[in-house]
Amino acid sequence: MNSYRVISIKEKELIISGDGNNPIWKEADSLTNFISPWDDKPVKKIEFKAVHNSENIFFQFIVEDHQTHIHPSIDKDESINNSDRVELFFRSDASLDPYYCLEMDTTGRIMDFKARPNREFDFNWCWPTEEIVIKSSINENNFIVEITISLQSLKNLKLLKDRSIETGIYRAKYNQQKDNTYKPTWITWTNPNTKIPNFHTPTSFGKLLLDN
Numbered sequence: 001m002n003s004y005r006v007i008s009i010k011e012k013e014l015i016i017s018g019d020g021n022n023p024i025w026k027e028a029d030s031l032t033n034f035i036s037p038w039d040d041k042p043v044k045k046i047e048f049k050a051v052h053n054s055e056n057i058f059f060q061f062i063v064e065d066h067q068t069h070i071h072p073s074i075d076k077d078e079s080i081n082n083s084d085r086v087e088l089f090f091r092s093d094a095s096l097d098p099y100y101c102l103e104m105d106t107t108g109r110i111m112d113f114k115a116r117p118n119r120e121f122d123f124n125w126c127w128p129t130e131e132i133v134i135k136s137s138i139n140e141n142n143f144i145v146e147i148t149i150s151l152q153s154l155k156n157l158k159l160l161k162d163r164s165i166e167t168g169i170y171r172a173k174y175n176q177q178k179d180n181t182y183k184p185t186w187i188t189w190t191n192p193n194t195k196i197p198n199f200h201t202p203t204s205f206g207k208l209l210l211d212n
Contacts, residue, residue, distance in 0.1 A: 173183030
């Protein structure tokens with residue numbers, strides 16, 4: 001199982017802005033080995049970072065992309081589900097019963113839901129709003145998404161165990177076709193070794209390991 005070290009920033013304050021410029025991010029390990037196992041085309045650079053203090057864990061995605069796509073539906077979840085986005089899934093264990101999904105588009109909107117095996121999704125569930133903050137920016141050559149999540153909310157959901165969080169880290173890139181429709185390329189940190197794209201499987205998760 002892939003693992004990523006989340007360094008401790010002790011009691012340093014990190015207020016996310018979505019612009020990627022806080023110098024604390026320079027202290028974090030850089031994760032860039034993202035792949036699309038179901039597509040032969042090269043994957044443009046995705047850089048993921050995470051740090052934590054005693055109260056929160058902070059995530060950052062910097063995604064190389066000069067033409068992002070936002071689906072125009074007035075339904076938020078339908079729009080996000082068909083737009084360029086990054087995703088974090090968290091699970092208690094490999095049973096995936098349950099696991100929790102956060103899908104965030106380039107404008108900082110979130111589609112959050114609780115899931116169970118065989119794609120049983122509960123879209124009425126949402127992450128406690130006071131326990132999560134998302135900021136983003138769209139730039140000429142990339143977009144940035146930053147997330148703050150309270151450690152207490154992870155503990156409450158039984159997701160933080162022995163300073164470890166079993167996590168899926170993903171990206172959906174929507175590409176314009178000749179007929180002007182958009183089709184996704186599915187990108188992941190961990191190769192789930194499935195014949196077709198599938199993040200909703202135990203083999204697509206790795207571990208975030210929190211430093212003391």
